Amino acid sequence: MKRLKTHMDESILVCVYYGLNGERLIRRGHKLATLLDCPLYILTVDSKPLDSFDAEKSGYIDRWSALVEELGVEEFIIRDNEKRPIQKVIQEVARDYNVTQIIVGQSAQSRWEEITKGSFINVLLKEIPFVDFHIVAVKRPTDDETYGKYEKGVRAYVINDFENYKIVFTCPNTPSLEGIFFKEIGTDFDNGIFKFTYSNKMREVTIKEGIVVDSYLIPEECKPGSR
Known part of the structure; x- marks a missing residue:
């Protein structure tokens, strides 16, 4: 049973993209949410449907889900089969969950910059001006660290x-x-x-x-x- 949060005027959203840094971001968000005694939500966005994820993506989803349950996070939000721009999805989730702070990893930011063809954080600031952003510097995984035990599904x-x-x-x-x-x-x-x-x-x-x-x-x- 989740403990009742006392500071409901604050709410944190952690945006995770595939990679070994997702767990670090979730734990960083949990630490901040614990200090503020406020709700924490985790979001990942993918253009493909969940049942077509390859072994690498499915592995990350499974590990994040287990960590979310372990930490007692309010909700792990998976927006799959999503055709809208990522910043639109994040903006919608932020409004729906009354988010006041968003945490994004630097490596995910770099990947999403490729997708949006521009500075992702600038796009987010323009799209979601009502929240505070935390850009966390994280190490990029090496090829030896990636989830590569299986062939493509x-x-x-x-x-x-x-x-x-x-x-x-x-x-x-x-x-x-x-x-x-x-x-x-x-x-x-x-x-x-x-x-x-x-x-x-x-x-x-x-x-x-x-x-x-x-x-x-x-x-x-x-x-x-x-x-």
């Missing part, structure tokens, strides 16, 4: 073949669970993870030689029936 389906739940890569004529398969780099077999969406959250199961080894993690209502 491909569309796949889990079916029930009586004895096991197995993965196939063409849409079957039998009941199936649709998702994305991420194959482990360096293996000749269908080993990796299968990610799917359930109740607006990403879930995953482990695949070994094409077979789901932890099918108990698949909710009963998602399990495909026997052929």
Whole structure:
């Protein structure tokens, strides 16, 4: 149960972009929100739908979600499949949640500058003049630090073949669970993870030689029936 905040006139929004600095920004926001005893919200924006995220993006979402729960953050806001300019989305969220302070990482700022074709912070200042901004200097991750255990995800389906739940890569004529398969780099077999969406959250199961080894993690209502 979350503790009632006493300073509801203040509200902090942390904007995270994919990279190892997201956790640092969330913790920085949590520290400031604790000092001010005010609500904290975390926001990430992506133009792709959640169920098409690759292994790298899904990994960050999972870790951020776990950290948000650990710290008791008010809400982790994921705006996926978003076609509007990023600054418009941030402005909308800031107004909806009565945000007074926004934290942005310098590396995310640089990435979003590429997207907006201009100075991202200047765009935000113009779009959202009613908040204070904190630009946090963060270290860019090296290639060795990035999340690269899996190949790029491909569309796949889990079916029930009586004895096991197995993965196939063409849409079957039998009941199936649709998702994305991420194959482990360096293996000749269908080993990796299968990610799917359930109740607006990403879930995953482990695949070994094409077979789901932890099918108990698949909710009963998602399990495909026997052929």
